[in-house]
Amino acid sequence: MLRLSKKTDYGLLALQYLATEAPAGVASARTIAERYDIPVELLAKVLQHLARLGFVAAQKGVHGGYHLARPARAISLAEIVEAIDGPLAITACGRRDEQCEQFGTCTVRDPLSRVKDQIFSVLQTMTLAELTPDEHAIPIVVRGRGEAGSGAPVEAR
Amino acid sequence: MLRLSKKTDYGLLALQYLATEAPAGVASARTIAERYDIPVELLAKVLQHLARLGFVAAQKGVHGGYHLARPARAISLAEIVEAIDGPLAITACGRRDEQCEQFGTCTVRDPLSRVKDQIFSVLQTMTLAELTPDEHAIPIVVRGRGEAGSGAPVEAR
DNA sequence: CTAACTCCGACCTGATTAGTCCTATATTAG
DNA sequence: CTAATATAGGACTAATCAGGTCGGAGTTAG
Ligand code: SF4
Ligand code: SF4
Numbered sequence: 001m002l003r004l005s006k007k008t009d010y011g012l013l014a015l016q017y018l019a020t021e022a023p024a025g026v027a028s029a030r031t032i033a034e035r036y037d038i039p040v041e042l043l044a045k046v047l048q049h050l051a052r053l054g055f056v057a058a059q060k061g062v063h064g065g066y067h068l069a070r071p072a073r074a075i076s077l078a079e080i081v082e083a084i085d086g087p088l089a090i091t092a093c094g095r096r097d098e099q100c101e102q103f104g105t106c107t108v109r110d111p112l113s114r115v116k117d118q119i120f121s122v123l124q125t126m127t128l129a130e131l132t133p134d135e136h137a138i139p140i141v142v143r144g145r146g147e148a149g150s151g152a153p154v155e156a157r
Numbered sequence: 158m159l160r161l162s163k164k165t166d167y168g169l170l171a172l173q174y175l176a177t178e179a180p181a182g183v184a185s186a187r188t189i190a191e192r193y194d195i196p197v198e199l200l201a202k203v204l205q206h207l208a209r210l211g212f213v214a215a216q217k218g219v220h221g222g223y224h225l226a227r228p229a230r231a232i233s234l235a236e237i238v239e240a241i242d243g244p245l246a247i248t249a250c251g252r253r254d255e256q257c258e259q260f261g262t263c264t265v266r267d268p269l270s271r272v273k274d275q276i277f278s279v280l281q282t283m284t285l286a287e288l289t290p291d292e293h294a295i296p297i298v299v300r301g302r303g304e305a306g307s308g309a310p311v312e313a314r
Numbered sequence: 315c316t317a318a319c320t321c322c323g324a325c326c327t328g329a330t331t332a333g334t335c336c337t338a339t340a341t342t343a344g
Numbered sequence: 345c346t347a348a349t350a351t352a353g354g355a356c357t358a359a360t361c362a363g364g365t366c367g368g369a370g371t372t373a374g
């Protein structure tokens with residue numbers, strides 16, 4: 001159904017919190033979890049993972065917590081999604097290793113791969129800084145062939 | 158992981174077959190299933206579903222089968238995906254009914270909805286006719302604001 | 315030193331999906 | 345008419361994966 005996992009959802013929520021709401025940009029897993037009513041341990045795991053990959057820095061101890069390790073504008077959605085959900089793939093043949101039964105005879109693999117690249121591109125052009133509802137989004141237009149404007153371009157509200 | 162279901166994958170394969178390979182544009186579920194080595198019953202169910210929604214027309218009987226009910230150029234990927242996998246949604250709050258626990262406090266719902274619209278737009282601008290690897294794809298560039306890192310615009314081979 | 319608080323890694327469980335099976339109905343070749 | 349072949353549709357089972365939970369290790373205030 002083309003959905004991204006709840007973990008990713010929570011991750012985005014947490015990162016967005018650290019980027020905008022958190023006092024001094026620091027907050028513990030517990031604080032964030034209570035703010036959004038997320039299972040503490042689960043969010044903790046997500047943050048741990050993000051810490052290992054260098055998105056956030058962790059501080060143990062009594063007044064510890066997490067804070068962004070990189071500026072919000074330098075973190076793309078694509079990075080976050082791939083960090084938590086693994087490499088982006090819309091089909092089962094998502095990059096080497098596991099290839100589906102009909103890999104050899106498949107005639108839609110390449111075209112679908114192109115679609116995947118386009119989706120990836122969409123995710124890559126949006127940064128964490130633009131994720132907030134406050135900051136008015138910059139209009140982004142997806143240009144298709146020929147008729148540029150026709151394809152229902154997504155605009156800022 | 159942002160993946161579309163195997164059913165959809167099979168559906169695309171079948172429709173693409175009917176659009177290009179099938180002699181006289183007609184083929185039975187069995188034929189297609191054997192062509193791609195897909196479980197017959199499963200593909201049959203997918204095709205039945207597509208028939209009910211008017212994508213293909215079914216002909217029962219000894220030399221029956223399915224054929225496209227609409228021209229390939231008039232069928233977008235978005236339609237097919239939504240027909241089989243249900244309404245496109247990248248989050249759990251995918252349109253009314255089921256809303257997740259943190260619906261009220263969520264601060265990323267709206268931005269993510271915009272992302273969804275963009276992805277939908279990508280799927281909508283691609284038709285079944287362009288799904289074939291033969292037909293050389295027209296370069297499609299997703300324009301964001303100035304240069305998103307590796308950018309990697311999607312090009313025709 | 316120790317108690318409170320935090321991050322950390324492994325485990326378990328329920329939901330979704332992929333796949334199977336069985337029966338009914340319609341069409342046509344012979 | 346009858347046998348073969350095709351769609352139609354439901355119900356059932358198996359496998360996979362995401363969501364959630366548990367106990368443990370490290371760090372710091374007092
Ligand atoms: S090889 Fe073809 S059928 Fe298999 S997962 Fe990739 S696109 Fe789908
Ligand atoms: S409401 Fe927010 S947290 Fe819940 S599914 Fe939608 S985007 Fe995710």
